Amino acid sequence: RDDATQLPRPEVHDRIAKSFRTHLATAPEVTYTTNLRRQQKDLDPVEVFLFHTRAGHCERFASALALLLRSQRIPALLVL
Numbered sequence: 001r002d003d004a005t006q007l008p009r010p011e012v013h014d015r016i017a018k019s020f021r022t023h024l025a026t027a028p029e030v031t032y033t034t035n036l037r038r039q040q041k042d043l044d045p046v047e048v049f050l051f052h053t054r055a056g057h058c059e060r061f062a063s064a065l066a067l068l069l070r071s072q073r074i075p076a077l078l079v080l
Contacts, residue, residue: 007073020068024061031055 008016024030033055040048046067049060056064062078069076 013069013074016072016074017065017069020065024065029054032061033057036060 031054034057036056038045038048040052043052045056046060046063049056050064050067059080066076066078
């Protein structure tokens with residue numbers, strides 16, 4: 001981390017991104033499915049994916065990765 005900002009230094013952004021990607025791809029509790037039903041319509045779908053169902057399709061995975069990166073102040077953009 002940068003001493004002044006306490007944020008990850010740019011030279012480690014790639015390693016952090018790869019770690020997040022690996023976690024989303026290999027964590028046994030995170031599953032891929034196209035059969036989605038929004039039961040908690042008051043919550044953001046990405047929040048439901050990350051914290052509740054841990055199941056989703058490619059757009060949920062990509063959105064979650066962008067959100068995780070942004071939480072570390074690493075620039076990320078989701079393009080559909």
